[in-house]
Amino acid sequence: MSELVCGTSRIVGCRFSVFPMTDRFVEVIMGALHSVDTTKVWVQTDDVSTCVRGRMEHVFDVTRAIFAHAAASGVHTVFQGTYSIGCPGDTDADVYMDEDPTLLNCDIGKHADIETACQFALYPLGTDNYMEVIYNEVHRAKAAGTFNGSVHYASRLDGALSQVFESLENAFQHAIQSDHSHLVMTAVVSAHSPSAKSK
Numbered sequence: 418m419s420e421l422v423c424g425t426s427r428i429v430g431c432r433f434s435v436f437p438m439t440d441r442f443v444e445v446i447m448g449a450l451h452s453v454d455t456t457k458v459w460v461q462t463d464d465v466s467t468c469v470r471g472r473m474e475h476v477f478d479v480t481r482a483i484f485a486h487a488a489a490s491g492v493h494t495v496f497q498g499t500y501s502i503g504c505p506g507d508t509d510a511d512v513y514m515d516e517d518p519t520l521l522n523c524d525i526g527k528h529a530d531i532e533t534a535c536q537f538a539l540y541p542l543g544t545d546n547y548m549e550v551i552y553n554e555v556h557r558a559k560a561a562g563t564f565n566g567s568v569h570y571a572s573r574l575d576g577a578l579s580q581v582f583e584s585l586e587n588a589f590q591h592a593i594q595s596d597h598s599h600l601v602m603t604a605v606v607s608a609h610s611p612s613a614k615s616k
């Protein structure tokens with residue numbers, strides 16, 4: 418019961434784009450969007466980005482799978498996303514909060530092993546101890562082995578696509594302070610970059 422009460426007001430959203438660096442970008446983007454099962458999330462695509470909203474686990478499942486499909490094209494592909502929870506007024510599509518937690522796209526198979534580099538940032542809005550919240554999540558990524566240094570305005574994660582998205586989901590999930598808190602997380606994830614790693 419408490420899950421139901423909490424769930425209906427804790428919708429998670431992500432507005433994201435994928436950028437495959439190829440002339441075939443339309444095919445790669447539309448192919449990725451259509452290959453993924455989005456029946457458990459609210460979804461809307463326009464000429465700039467895609468927005469998915471629903472239960473946290475499905476929002477991460479769908480965004481990870483869409484990037485994995487695009488990156489599986491083998492071309493240098495970048496995912497840029499903003500995840501949010503607790504945005505005041507973010508209530509339409511609450512019906513998706515009644516979906517069961519079984520993931521629909523966890524079988525991304527070998528795409529999960531694609532090596533990725535990520536820069537992410539947490540913004541715990543309205544939280545007094547926000548630096549502590551951020552440091553805790555940096556520690557969590559260090560313990561998971563994905564953390565690879567701090568840069569201005571972001572932390573770097575390196576690893577398999579599945580590991581990097583697991584760290585992003587864990588950071589987001591744990592940085593939520595209360596049923597009323599508003600949290601934003603940005604992430605840029607790159608696959609198949611021809612540039613040498615800077616770290």
Ligand SMILES: Cc1ncc(C[n+]2csc(CCO)c2C)c(N)n1
Nearest residue numbers: 433434435443446463464465466467
């Ligand atoms: C996830 C995601 N959603 C939408 C776009 C925007 N976009 C740019 S090109 C293209 C295909 C032809 O219109 C679309 C939909 C994106 N880049 N990534």
